[in-house]
């Protein structure tokens with residue numbers, strides 16, 4: 001097909017953050033772009049993810065703060081009993097969703113992107129089949145196609161959802177009611193954030209985690225401190241090493257718990273509601289990937305670091321994939337970064353992504369954040385590349401700002417190479433951890449050494465001094481290691 005005969009330069013399938021950034025960037029670059037969306041503009045993050053969940057966390061966080069008489073009395077403040085209106089908290093989240101969805105749609109329209117409403121699928125190379133909402137089928141062609149179809153909640157076998165008493169985050173963000181007792185299955189990002197919301201609003205929570213400790217995907221030392229505050233310190237009964245093997249919706253909801261290893265039934269519960277927060281699966285089934293010979297990895301579309309879709313490890317010309325459907329760090333900012341990067345590569349500016357420098361945060365009160373390697377991965381890398389791993393800890397209880405806020409529960413762990421000082425990763429639990437991690441992410445992106453970072457001046461009194469202290473401790477360790485290695489040689 002000649003260049004001129006394509007309907008579009010780029011067609012993007014899926015208008016979540018990945019698709020949005022790709023389409024906007026391509027249109028800004030002067031390309032003729034269409035975006036296909038079968039559901040709501042903005043995808044998961046805007047409609048059922050980051051945006052409504054953070055609105056709920058903002059409101060419920062304030063309830064928690066105002067209800068915490070002990071904390072307030074530390075400042076000499078005695079507040080009246082706090083009251084809240086569930087519906088108004090839900091309305092705040094819904095209104096924010098509507099505003100951001102509308103802004104995002106207008107931004108695409110202003111950039112000149114054609115918005116096509118319907119289901120998109122591949123019909124061979126550079127060809128898209130569009131089933132419009134009206135039922136009409138169209139065939140469109142594009143020089144390049146970007147798949148950005150995202151992900152959906154994973155519901156394990158044996159768990160039945162009804163959207164009312166047993167539900168996933170898709171429904172939880174609507175905060176339609178407040179169960180007296182809710183079981184949350186999974187202690188990952190969603191489990192933790194919703195446990196924060198529900199406990200702040202007075203619900204009793206049972207947290208069920210299949211792996212042998214709660215928060216299994218977080219740094220073990222950070223988890224120890226965070227779990228003490230976010231789980232043990234609240235109205236949460238946490239059970240690890242047990243699988244929710246059967247869940248039957250109703251009034252009450254019945255849950256069967258099996259021991260993870262033996263799969264033997266160990267307990268049963270009757271609760272008012274269940275939130276299933278057990279991970280997400282790629283949304284790639286309806287894409288007709290077979291028409292171009294792509295084999296998925298459990299539904300995830302294989303890509304290289306330039307976002308090219310791979311067949312047998314080799315890139316397919318003109319087909320790209322970004323966001324959750326690729327299964328790399330399933331976060332909104334990853335999807336957006338991948339979207340922009342795909343377009344840069346389409347335009348011939350060869351770029352690859354650096355996943356190591358992408359930060360992640362859980363917006364509990366206080367927050368948890370991380371960037372770079374886990375300690376286990378950093379140890380493996382040290383063994384493989386033959387360097388000594390450095391690790392330092394910086395505590396919020398030594399930080400003036402945290403003490404002034406009466407929020408000194410917190411820890412930062414910094415991992416670095418003891419041969420050249422390069423920062424490999426950081427893990428933080430504490431007040432504003434989500435903001436604090438950004439400075440370390442920038443250092444990881446630039447592969448900077450703690451020797452240089454330790455000389456950079458931080459504002460006093462701010463929480464950023466927690467990071468400064470970590471850099472300074474690490475620089476001291478580095479200097480000692482360099483002297484030791486010089487005297488040994």
Ligand SMILES: Cc1cc2nc3c(=O)[nH]c(=O)nc-3n(C[C@H](O)[C@H](O)[C@H](O)COP(=O)(O)OP(=O)(O)OC[C@H]3O[C@@H](n4cnc5c(N)ncnc54)[C@H](O)[C@@H]3O)c2cc1C
Pocket residue numbers: 013014015016017018019036037038039040041042043044045046048049050051053054118119120121148149150151169190283286287322323324325330331332333334335363
């Ligand atoms: C409760 C919750 C809270 C979260 N909080 C955060 C957070 O605080 N920070 C963060 O970084 N991340 C967060 N995430 C993750 C974030 O939402 C996702 O990583 C992000 O939305 C992925 O973007 P995406 O563009 O890849 O896909 P999606 O946002 O899932 O968008 C994909 C779009 O494609 C459409 N689509 C699918 N198939 C087709 C088709 N065949 N034709 C046409 N359209 C199609 C879908 O309707 C959807 O609109 C959260 C997720 C959840 C569930």
Ligand SMILES: NC(=O)c1ccc[n+]([C@@H]2O[C@H](COP(=O)([O-])OP(=O)(O)OC[C@H]3O[C@@H](n4cnc5c(N)ncnc54)[C@H](O)[C@@H]3O)[C@@H](O)[C@H]2O)c1
Pocket residue numbers: 156185186187188189190191193208209210211215216217242243244245277278279280329330331360361362363
């Ligand atoms: N703040 C954020 O950035 C944010 C917030 C929410 C979600 N997200 C994204 O959404 C994704 C999904 O979040 P999530 O919390 O659902 O997944 P997750 O992978 O973070 O955690 C799922 C947990 O459920 C457990 N589990 C699975 N099956 C189980 C069963 N049958 N019984 C008991 N436990 C079981 C797993 O061991 C795991 O600990 C995240 O990976 C993240 O990418 C991000």
